[in-house]
Amino acid sequence: MDLLAWLRDSDPALRWQVERDLAGEPPSTWEATRARVATEGFGARLLALQDPDGQWAGGAFFPAGFRGDEPQPWTATTWTLNSLREWGVDASVLAGTAARLAEHSRWEYDDLPYWGGEVDCCINAWTLMNGLWLGADVEGIAAWFVEHRLPDGGWNCEWVEGSTRSSVHSTLNSVKGLLAYETATGGTTAARAARLAGEEYLLERRLLRRLSTGEPIVPGVGAFSSPTRWRFTALNAADHFRAADRPDPRLAEAIELIRAARQPDGTWLQAADDPGRVWFDVDVPAGEPSKWLTLSATRVLNWWDARG
Template sequence: MSVDRPLIDWLLDSDPAIRWQVLRDIVGAPEREWQAERCKVEREGWGAELLACQDADGQWAGGAFVPAGYTEDMWRTAGQPWTATCFSLQQLYDFGLDPACERAQRTVALIGFNSKWDHDGQPFWDGEVEECINARTVTAGAYFGVDVSPIVKRLLGERQPDGGWNCERCNGSHRSSFHTTINVLEALLAYESAKGQTPETRAARAAGEDYLLKRELYKRLETGQPADERYLKLLYPPRWRYDVLRGLDYFRLASLAGGTPPDARLRTPIAHLRARQALNGTWPLDWQLTGPVWFKMEEVGKPSRWITLRALRVLRWWDAAGVDTRQPQS
């Protein structure tokens, strides 16, 4: 799809974390240009602000998953906190902090030495027991050059009979969830990008992808109705949450990584995404998760540069393949 210059200018009038991705994915700028912009993430804007919040021991807020001293009463009153190490690393990954830079490498080493999971004191890069948490640890670890193979092996053994994953497995669940499945799929793809694909990871991804595709990314298999109306709302940052744009962006990345065309079963969520675009070419931020954050980047109800960037690159990928003319796959 073509993108009008005023819309590109609006996207570029933003933080380096967004600008470098616009230059790479929308403008098609030379690598030297978008890499130069990407380097600014460490020194300017949101990336620099988040790094300035880091503790001397490499953690954020003194904890792996929950800030130090954050009580159950605080959780009930203020909501789930998003300031601890797990979520801060996830955000730096989204920002595109150069994993080879000295600050990133020092952070990885310090976290490995100092950060322990709240569950049972496990070292951070060993993971813990919950699939969503372990998946995000794999995504960050693979990106920043950590060997997270043992966590991947664990995730591969925790797949549900219907093809996906569910972090309530330890509480007896035998059905997959959209939330956990997208977290694990992103993690396996990030691991393959760093270490290479194995028959086990490819088979697991194929099963998880099929779980989502059978449901057209948001529907109940039994009724064809939305499994959760919020899956059709646009959210950023997603943290552990699922929405259709997150699902579509995963399938875009998987398609590009594997050199495979888009699956025609994505036609319905693609149509939904198109329908949400405003006349000025932007997409809105529909909602955000509650709970303490280091800083807010965008306002609910307003046009969102994060969501517009992600939506535009999904549609460019889809339109380039011309999938709308194909018959749905069985």
């Protein structure tokens, strides 16, 4: 199979990344494809679903009317913004959205204002990234991560319930947010130190194993699925270190786990996706070759191999 041709035959949200990161196309090519994300395919469909008040599905993290009697839905504002940002939609397409969310959107937790964040590390990380993208004032959230890092180096979304031990899920999402903050603003000395400490927490465990027992760090660490959403996997974590350009030797075992999952035709297979409402499907069912996973895994391996 011509892997690049297969990957190019995709929605613009995926295709522009293939052109830039795998095919080595000039900026004039992939930037033109990226611009199409807002006008066709997945991106255009999500943009058309925005509520007049700037939200999606009438809520910040959960859709309006959510009662907790169904799996986590993936349609509300934060999840939709995550997708649009990750797909490369230019912030100018969403002009005015940051202001409308500041005026109309409140977190389900304690009715807190949207751009102030709340108490969940993962939610705050996504809000930090989305605010940086849309031009909102999220300096307070960046400082929040410095103040709420746990003594073992990472973060845990259940700190508010009294947890004092970090979670790899929470820590990975937190360092992603802090890296985006550094990239966009230059960051602060304290925020950079917090990010590096969180990365060290993950590296000490080689992205794979508990320090205490050597057992898998979380169930499904080697089962890759797309969309990734909140989930920690070896691929999701390795992709962060690629973005940070930190090829630490302690990544080697996780990298080889990713490499071993590659099929003979060069693709990676979709694992089981999260249940829950979606606006529409953006990837294949479990067991089928996933273009999103193949892009991500190939990009990680290319980076690692090039860095020696």
